[in-house]
Amino acid sequence: MHFTNQEIHRLNRSMLEWYDRHHRTLPWRSEPGDLPNPYHVWLSEIMLQQTTVQTVGPYFHAFLQRWPTVTDLARAELDDVLHGWQGLGYYARARNLHKCAKVVANDHNGVFPDTEEGLLKLPGIGPYTACAVAAIAFNRHASPVDGNIERVISRLFALETPLPDVKPEIKEKSSALTPSDRPGDYAQALMDLGATICTPRNPACGICPWQADCEGRKSGIAPDLPKKRKKAAKPTRVGYAFWIRREDDGRILVRRRPEKGLLGGLYEVPGSDWRAIEAPDEVMLSEAPITAKWSELEGAVGHTFTHFHLNVTVLATTLPADQADQMHGSWTTIDGLADFALPTVMKKIVRHALTYR
Known part of the structure; x- marks a missing residue:
């Protein structure tokens, strides 16, 4: 299934219009159309890895109170950062967070690089985070794909190959849909759609701005997508x-x-x-x-x-x-x-x- 340029333009417009009306208010976000603080975006993206929005909120506020800027975080003791991270898990993220803050503060005068390529050179920033920060913080034409976006794109195109094998196809199709205008808002719109409407169970297809174009909805398989391979039992x-x-x-x-x-x-x-x-x-x-x-x-x-x-x-x-x-x-x-x-x-x-x- 492929969309024409005209159809892509219509999908983009309907998604951004939906986001302007229904976006979630999150502590690290700016209002639609405005550029947020890159430090806030980066900090939230690191915290949100394998952690829910509800869990991250209080930690995000606490970090900003103690370390309002990336330079403040760079000057902190690692023990203090790890202590503040308690409860978020995956502690390598906290160690890399501190290392990254030091590099940004010392090598970049406290200013984050504004491209995917530049962000990828920082400690603890992988392809997804570089893409997300570039799009959301700097409005670069980038297409981050998190779990919510995987679900939205899988259903829109009715992709039945199971995860993780389908990831490259999802990335390709998501990139093809990403607009040049407001790519950061567009990425956050897809994240919000997946979190509030295109949910894992019982998606609210009737109020989705993409319902008319969704192949998963048309074929009745949307709730079953994306498919996943059975996980091996944990030892x-x-x-x-x-x-x-x-x-x-x-x-x-x-x-x-x-x-x-x-x-x-x-x-x-x-x-x-x-x-x-x-x-x-x-x-x-x-x-x-x-x-x-x-x-x-x-x-x-x-x-x-x-x-x-x-x-x-x-x-x-x-x-x-x-x-x-x-x-x-x-x-x-x-x-x-x-x-x-x-x-x-x-x-x-x-x-x-x-x-x-």
Whole structure:
């Protein structure tokens, strides 16, 4: 299915007219027709990766209060940025956010590059984010494709190839439809259409500005698109967490994880590596930070990451002060744990470990 230039012009006009009347009011957006703050657009796009608009809103406000400009963010300590990111997950985004802010502040005088090519050279900015920031912040002729736009384009053209194989075709067709006039508003219009009308279930086709042209609606398959390949079952991994309390004052040992890797740069209750479910207990126990008499807490802490499920057994011990002082890490009170950037799985471990007396 192909649209003529005249049909494309009509589709663009109807979409932008719909957006002018029905656009969502979001804290990082300007009004239709106006250019927003590039820092706001970039910050929101990084936060919105694999996270909902509802979740991001309060974090976005909090970041702007603490770091109103990209230069302010660049001057921040990484620990503070990671702490402010707690709850958003995928912490590599926060580390790259900080790196990117430093590059923009130091190498670009606090001004974001205004092209896809320039944006792609920045840390943590991939093809989608470069495209989105170029279009939305700088009104460049670019065609970002997020999950909402994938759904809209799949249904408009009745594309039945499952994701992710259909992505290149979606990108091609979306690019062909993108207007030269107001491409940023047009991209946000498609995002809003997917979020409010062309929803995953029960799309409101009757009020869609593209209903007359939608091949998915005409053929009755719109709710089933885009199709997805069946996901493989997530494996389960296991590990130990070592809850170590100092005898004299009850302080708890935490340490920073390596900069690279899962949850890199965040703080943790010391633990073993996370291994396949059949891993021997003695192997994980050998990775305890100290030889001690351990008490195994009843039950386990469960957490699900993108690619695997995790079950953590908590072992607890109390050390005399002279032995504790030889440990690598930071000793903190229970209340003081709030000052450390602990990811969600570690907060679960802490809650479970607090049953130990």
